Amino acid sequence: MNKYWSDLVKHLKPYEPGEQIHVDGILxxxxxxxxxxxxxxxxxxxxxxxGDQLRLYPPPSSSSLKQSIANYYGLKKExxxxxxxxxxxxxxxxxxxxxxxxxxxxxxxTYSFYPVFCQLFDIKFEEIALKDDLSIDLTDYEVPNxxxxxxxxxxxxxxLLGISELERLLQNNENSVVVIDEAYIDFGGQSAVSLxxxxxxxxVSQTMSKSRSMAGMRIGFALGSAGLIEGLERVKNSFNSYPxxxxxxxxxxxxxxxxxxxxxxxxxxxxxREDLSSELKQLGFTVVxxxxxxxxxxxxxxxxxxxxxxLKVNGIIVRYFDKSRLDTFVRITVxxxxxxxxxxxxxxxxxxx
Amino acid sequence: MNKYWSDLVKHLKPYEPGEQIHVDGILxxxxxxxxxxxxxxxxxxxxxxxGDQLRLYPPPSSSSLKQSIANYYGLKKExxxxxxxxxxxxxxxxxxxxxxxxxxxxxxxTYSFYPVFCQLFDIKFEEIALKDDLSIDLTDYEVPNxxxxxxxxxxxxxxLLGISELERLLQNNENSVVVIDEAYIDFGGQSAVSLxxxxxxxxVSQTMSKSRSMAGMRIGFALGSAGLIEGLERVKNSFNSYPxxxxxxxxxxxxxxxxxxxxxxxxxxxxxREDLSSELKQLGFTVVxxxxxxxxxxxxxxxxxxxxxxLKVNGIIVRYFDKSRLDTFVRITVxxxxxxxxxxxxxxxxxxx
Numbered sequence: 209m210n211k212y213w214s215d216l217v218k219h220l221k222p223y224e225p226g227e228q229i230h231v232d233g234i235l236x237x238x239x240x241x242x243x244x245x246x247x248x249x250x251x252x253x254x255x256x257x258x259g260d261q262l263r264l265y266p267p268p269s270s271s272s273l274k275q276s277i278a279n280y281y282g283l284k285k286e287x288x289x290x291x292x293x294x295x296x297x298x299x300x301x302x303x304x305x306x307x308x309x310x311x312x313x314x315x316x317x318t319y320s321f322y323p324v325f326c327q328l329f330d331i332k333f334e335e336i337a338l339k340d341d342l343s344i345d346l347t348d349y350e351v352p353n354x355x356x357x358x359x360x361x362x363x364x365x366x367x368l369l370g371i372s373e374l375e376r377l378l379q380n381n382e383n384s385v386v387v388i389d390e391a392y393i394d395f396g397g398q399s400a401v402s403l404x405x406x407x408x409x410x411x412v413s414q415t416m417s418k419s420r421s422m423a424g425m426r427i428g429f430a431l432g433s434a435g436l437i438e439g440l441e442r443v444k445n446s447f448n449s450y451p452x453x454x455x456x457x458x459x460x461x462x463x464x465x466x467x468x469x470x471x472x473x474x475x476x477x478x479x480x481r482e483d484l485s486s487e488l489k490q491l492g493f494t495v496v497x498x499x500x501x502x503x504x505x506x507x508x509x510x511x512x513x514x515x516x517x518x519l520k521v522n523g524i525i526v527r528y529f530d531k532s533r534l535d536t537f538v539r540i541t542v543x544x545x546x547x548x549x550x551x552x553x554x555x556x557x558x559x560x561x
Numbered sequence: 562m563n564k565y566w567s568d569l570v571k572h573l574k575p576y577e578p579g580e581q582i583h584v585d586g587i588l589x590x591x592x593x594x595x596x597x598x599x600x601x602x603x604x605x606x607x608x609x610x611x612g613d614q615l616r617l618y619p620p621p622s623s624s625s626l627k628q629s630i631a632n633y634y635g636l637k638k639e640x641x642x643x644x645x646x647x648x649x650x651x652x653x654x655x656x657x658x659x660x661x662x663x664x665x666x667x668x669x670x671t672y673s674f675y676p677v678f679c680q681l682f683d684i685k686f687e688e689i690a691l692k693d694d695l696s697i698d699l700t701d702y703e704v705p706n707x708x709x710x711x712x713x714x715x716x717x718x719x720x721l722l723g724i725s726e727l728e729r730l731l732q733n734n735e736n737s738v739v740v741i742d743e744a745y746i747d748f749g750g751q752s753a754v755s756l757x758x759x760x761x762x763x764x765v766s767q768t769m770s771k772s773r774s775m776a777g778m779r780i781g782f783a784l785g786s787a788g789l790i791e792g793l794e795r796v797k798n799s800f801n802s803y804p805x806x807x808x809x810x811x812x813x814x815x816x817x818x819x820x821x822x823x824x825x826x827x828x829x830x831x832x833x834r835e836d837l838s839s840e841l842k843q844l845g846f847t848v849v850x851x852x853x854x855x856x857x858x859x860x861x862x863x864x865x866x867x868x869x870x871x872l873k874v875n876g877i878i879v880r881y882f883d884k885s886r887l888d889t890f891v892r893i894t895v896x897x898x899x900x901x902x903x904x905x906x907x908x909x910x911x912x913x914x
Contacts (some may be wrong), residue, residue, distance in 0.1 A: 212658055214656065214658060214661065225621055225802045251612070258608060261652055262599050262776075263596075263598050263776060264581075264583070264589070265776040267583070283686065292804060293801060295802060303569065307569060319718050385565050423615075425615055426645075426804070435565070442567070448646060450779060453778050453809070455777075456806070469702070499752075
């Protein structure tokens, strides 16, 4: 504690991201990064930008990247908001669209940054308990609220909601904003982007950190009606005019335009997830059905914390959450086939004791 | 206006950055970019990063870049805070260290993002009028306050304060934070970093957009006592864990370590500024003494707005501020020798009428 801190700082409990251990030989399956690198076209696009022009400010609205995202989704560029990773996008959404008189709603087991944003922006919230099978029941959200946010598929469960359920929620909740955080949607879900034209209260947030393999580039975006996006632009332009540099803009455009590479990477991740899921079940794991690039698993013979620690000893990092209802699980990022073979071998060894 | 916006958004008046016109043949002297590109070592450092590892999150604390900035200034890495451009750094400073019961103080003519941050974070402020010669008199700031912030040299005036004046202010203002925004300090001023060890209430903010020629990379930083920096980290980690990507970290380190290139670029900008200043005076301009990479100038024969418009017609963009006391000036970024020759030739033509 420091006497110069604002009252806000004194009470903040910051978000804690997964460990970022970059040591040779460590297998990092804890932060849901894509096991495959970005499109070669991304690397070329960045390389082309390397020159004297880095001395210049980037275009503050990053229109060219907005246009390329809009093209991909069949929207207008005025329906696209950009940020320095989807966490920044979410931060502006909380401040600009979810700070209301009534509390906002989100699941009790979900992305743990949501309550941190609420604290930062002084937003009241209520956590809605997941069902026993860790699924979201959207009828639980049909109560007066200042806004609703959840990931689809949810994280860290991986459970997916269908588009018709989302549509019903949007139509029964016309007076506040519904944010569908689609960080993992490309690994097997159907995007709610198709619901944007008929639902002026819908914001879909996405990231290039997962399916586009660019966690290291920091590019996130949100899609919605032009009115909602304009609100986000106003907040962003009161905070930082230029959240994306030249290299991020070029990389983002290349990633959005290389459809073949993108489809191929997503397909491989999905295949690997299904393979890994079968193998883990054969080892006696309970595997929550996942539409993400990760699996939430538990085992009756060994506590989650022990699995986490034993894997770490063996050079494999997965995510353990010290939180009620979640502390019986570990979350494992889906790796390459080789990495999954390595993981399964180590798990076998651990289970043998 | 949109019914889904938070009350905050409804009342925000966002910051308006200078026009970003990137058209061939246009001479852009309006946003104080460096006329010289970044160090060749920066470009190489970025190139080395281009590969599969961009799929991974960057280290959230960017320790390696912190260490390299700390080394440069003779500080510890715990005394360095990093952000996605100095605007983001300033935003966190306002929220984390300047939001207090009493109003904060800054000059009436200064970086126009300050009042926008105050609006965003609901911070009370008082503007202190510059003297008639557009200088800051720091004794005006020795009144009860919730914090003090000003650029040194000030922007858009270019006027510089000396280190002993700053020291006196810090010592007479022990109960609140003093932020010295040194975006332009490398073009001829003495940094207040040397005052950090004796003044736990001092924050110095800097940017790599100006003297390090990387406006397009978005790297800013703040320096201060470890206690103040920890406060900023808490805000940052409640907003966005990873504001800097791999390429920014690598570029920043290379820029901090290429001392020769940095010194050479700053020397050339200073020389060009002095040359341009003499030439403008010969054309009858009044030139405010500047320690930045820009000149604030006026002319008795032609209004500032006319100069701005006439230059634009001739393909040269400078900055005009439609604000009382400033609207008699234009601000001109110092360019290369060739660019300055071109500017002076056009100004001669305009003045001939």
